[in-house]
Amino acid sequence: MTARPSPTPRTRTRPADRREMVLKTASDAFGARGYAATRLIDIADEVGISAPALYRHFPTKYDLFAAAVDRLSEDVSTAVAEVTACDDPRDELRAVLAAFTETFLDHRVSGNLYRWEQRVLREPDRVRTREARIGLHRRLRSLIEAARPGLVRPSADLLTVAALSVAASPATHRVTMPRRAATDLVAGAAMTLLDVDLPAPTPTPAESPGLVPAGRRESILAAAVALFAHEGFHEVTVEDIGAAVGLPASGVYRHFSSKSAILTASLWRTADRTTDAVASALARAQTPEQALFSLASSYSTLCVDDPDIMSVYLSGTGSLPDDELRALRRQQRTTVDEWATWVVRARPDLTAPAARFLVHASLNLAGDLVIGRPDVDAPTVAAASAAVLLG
Structure with missing residues (x-):
């Protein structure tokens, strides 16, 4: 009986785009979970x-x-570079914002990298x-200033940040x-900011250190939020x-089982405050616009x-x-759905998904405007935030 020839070993072909596959998967993982919580073995x-x-x-x-x-x-x-210059600065501004929006629609998970890149990147990469980012900011600011002659530079800067957010x-x-439809909606919402009349800034009172919570648990929460915001969780x-409130680690553990439990309590506190604010806000209104x-x-x-907790x-x-x-x-979805x-009641032409897009845009704008900007006041943020919702 003739022996069968041994099968030729199959050569495993390495995908030509393996590096791109790794990079795309990692970008989404970093965007969803952050740098520290992402593990290379999970990406592999x-x-x-x-x-x-x-x-x-x-x-x-x-x-x-x-x-x-x-x-x-x-x-x-x-x-953005592919957007050519236009005679009308408004036309060019809208085209730039549409191109920017489309990029983040392409990067809906990895787009969140911008929230923590400054904390993680080393100086040469951060500079690049x-x-x-500065180049993009300057281009949009120059278009805003061209479209609104006489707008003071601080207001132009703030509207630029708001539009990009x-x-x-x-x-x-x-x-x-x-x-x-999403691109047109979001870019259009960003464009509405161009015509917002920002309120005159209110004088900022001299800050005083104030009082700190007497209870240990509240003191720990307050100290932890400040540290998480500035150093990273x-x-x-x-x-x-513990050192921030004069306690050893064992003293912290008497109130919270872990660092994660502190973060959880902090975020739930903020979520509850956001939810509670809805009822009080609606009680002051008589119309959907109000x-x-x-x-x-x-x-x-x-x-x-509290910009730290928002961060x-x-x-x-x-x-x-x-x-x-x-x-x-x-x-969070319950709060977004209420907004x-x-x-939709104020703008019956919008679908429910379109309304949710605008709510998320408005909330994102408010958070981005206050983080790292101690001089911005609530009426200014509210004017920009409401413009996105009302159109």
Whole structure:
């Protein structure tokens, strides 16, 4: 009997775009969970390769993160650079905002990288992305100033930040709409900011240190929020939190079982305050339009009064346990749906998904305007936030 020939070993073909697959998967992971909570082994598993194979493309997690930020920055710069100059600054501004919006519709998960890139990136990488961001800011600001002669520079800067925040807002939620309709809606909402009459800034009273909570639990929460906002959740230890309130780590553990429990309590406190503000805002309104301005005003006041907790609220949810994150998102959706109901009542031409898009844009704008800007006041934030909702 003739022996069968041994089968020829099959050569496993390496995908030509493996590096791109790794980079796309990592970008989404970093965008969803943040830098510290993302593990390379999870990225390798999702791509279907071994960890050593991943390391051949990116030697360290930092290298992969920096490459992801670079890709997002390059995609934004390329999209905006393709917009040619127009005789009418408003036409050019709308085209730039539409290109920016489309980029974030393409990066709805990885787009959140911009929330923590400054904390993670090393100086040479930070400088490179900062230069790209500054270039974009200056182009939009010059168009805004050309469209509104006489607008003072601080107001032009604020409107630029607000418009970019609205255009980037699709990366903060998962509401679905047809792409062209979403682009037109979001870019149009950003354009409404061009004609907002910002209120005269109110004098900022000299800050005093004030009083601190007497209860240990409240003191721990307050200290932890400040540390999380400025240092990052994963960079802060329980010992750091204890030291801020004059306690050893064991003293902190008497009130909270873990650092994650402190973060959870802080975020739930903010979610509850946001929910409570809805009822009080609606009680002051008589029409849907008044309801939207009252909602925007209440939320803006929350943001201005406690920018640290808003910073943690916007960027810290990826560090929550999965069950807590799902519960928090359910409450967030309830708040968004309430706002969206009043948007539709004020603007019956809008669909419910379109209204939710605008609510997320308005909330994103309020948070972005107060973080790192101690001089902005609540009436100014509210004026911009309400304009996005009312059109």
